Structures are given as C-alpha cells and as structure tokens.
Amino acid sequence: VGLGVFGLIAYLDYRGAGGTVPLWSFYVRDYIGGPQVDLGHLWFVAHLLVYTCAYALWRRISGQRSPVAGRADRLPGHRAILTYALALAAVTYVVRLWYPIDRWERVLGIIPAEVAHVPQYLSLFIIGLVAAHHDWLRRLPAATGMTWLGIGLGAAALRYAYSLWPTERLPRIIAQGGSDWRSLAWSTWEAFICVGLCVGL
Numbered sequence: 254v255g256l257g258v259f260g261l262i263a264y265l266d267y268r269g270a271g272g273t274v275p276l277w278s279f280y281v282r283d284y285i286g287g288p289q290v291d292l293g294h295l296w297f298v299a300h301l302l303v304y305t306c307a308y309a310l311w312r313r314i315s316g317q318r319s320p321v322a323g324r325a326d327r328l329p330g331h332r333a334i335l336t337y338a339l340a341l342a343a344v345t346y347v348v349r350l351w352y353p354i355d356r357w358e359r360v361l362g363i364i365p366a367e368v369a370h371v372p373q374y375l376s377l378f379i380i381g382l383v384a385a386h387h388d389w390l391r392r393l394p395a396a397t398g399m400t401w402l403g404i405g406l407g408a409a410a411l412r413y414a415y416s417l418w419p420t421e422r423l424p425r426i427i428a429q430g431g432s433d434w435r436s437l438a439w440s441t442w443e444a445f446i447c448v449g450l451c452v453g454l
Contacts, residue, residue, distance in 0.1 A: 296365045319346020342444035353430025
C-alpha cells in the first residue's frame with residue numbers, strides 16, 4: 254500500500270517535472286531501485302509486516318503450533334511490568350547513544366526505521382504475541398490495568414505540561430539521544446508513558 258500510494262505520488266511529481274518514462278518502468282528503475290523509494294506515513298505498517306513475517310518464519314522453522322488462547326498461566330504483576338518498563342528504558346537509552354530520535358535509516362534498502370524507537374515497537378510486538386498466547390487481555394485484573402493506566406496518563410500529562418510551559422522558566426531535562434542524563438530521563442519517561450498506556454488500555 255505504501256509503495257502504491259507514495260510511489261504514485263512520486264510518479265505524478267516526476268511527470269509534472271517533464272518525465273516521460275511509463276509508470277511501470279518508473280517504479281522498477283527509478284522508485285523501487287532508487288534512493289527516492291518512500292513509504293511515507295505507512296512506514297509503521299511496513300514494520301508490522303516485517304515483524305509478522307519474521308514471526309511466521311520462526312514458527313515454521315521451530316515447528317511451533319498456533320498459540321491456543323486461554324491457558325491459565327501466571328499473569329504478570331506490578332513487579333514484572335515495572336521491570337519491563339525499566340529494561341525498556343535502559344535499552345532505549347543505549348540505542349539512542351548512536352541513533353537519536355529523528356535519525357532514520359533504511360532496513361533492506363526500503364523500510365524506513367527510526368531506530369531510536371525500535372526497542373519499543375519490537376518488544377511490544379513480542380509481548381503482544383505472548384499476551385495473546387496466555388490470554389492476558391481477558392485475564393489481567395482490572396486493578397492492575399487501572400494502576401498502570403494512571404501511571405501512563407500521569408506521565409503523558411506531565412510531558413504535555415512540560416512542553417506547553419514557557420521554556421525559559423523550566424530547566425532542560427530531556428534530550429533526543431547521546432550520553433547525556435537528559436536522554437536517560439526522556440527514555441525512562443517515554444517508557445513509562447508507553448508501558449502504562451498499553452497495559453492500562
């Protein structure tokens with residue numbers, strides 16, 4: 254879909270500039286095989302497609318059968334969720350030493366990836382698979398969900414309040430990457446927004 258939508262936009266732009274190559278030739282020669290290939294705002298769909306294909310391949314190689322929902326295994330408690338949030342913050346901080354927010358790379362030459370957020374996307378995809386396998390969404394206690402929803406909403410509200418407050422009145426406490434403690438602060442803050450809202454919702 255991304256290639257179709259944004260490829261067509263690129264082709265129309267190309268024709269508007271006087272280009273004469275037919276659509277199919279443009280796709281093969283200039284778009285897919287060239288540096289301008291773009292998925293636009295559908296990059297996240299491309300990520301999900303890659304993760305899903307990787308999971309399907311792992312299932313085939315490992316011989317895993319389809320997960321059966323409803324297994325009465327132990328549910329993650331506050332300690333497990335907190336541990337995950339802190340581990341996510343730490344991994345995100347380490348990744349951002351080299352890949353700050355808004356630095357994009359291309360995976361397989363096509364799929365745009367903001368590496369700074371990949372730890373969140375990938376780990377939550379994996380946890381989603383585990384949650385489905387163990388039926389966490391149905392079985393997780395409402396009290397656990399409400400507690401983490403409060404944490405997520407509170408952390409998000411603080412972030413918006415911080416961004417709306419006049420900058421000259423507040424110290425700079427967040428950074429997009431690097432070894433600065435501000436990067437660790439934002440990685441942690443972001444992790445608690447992310448985990449809190451996901452568990453809560």
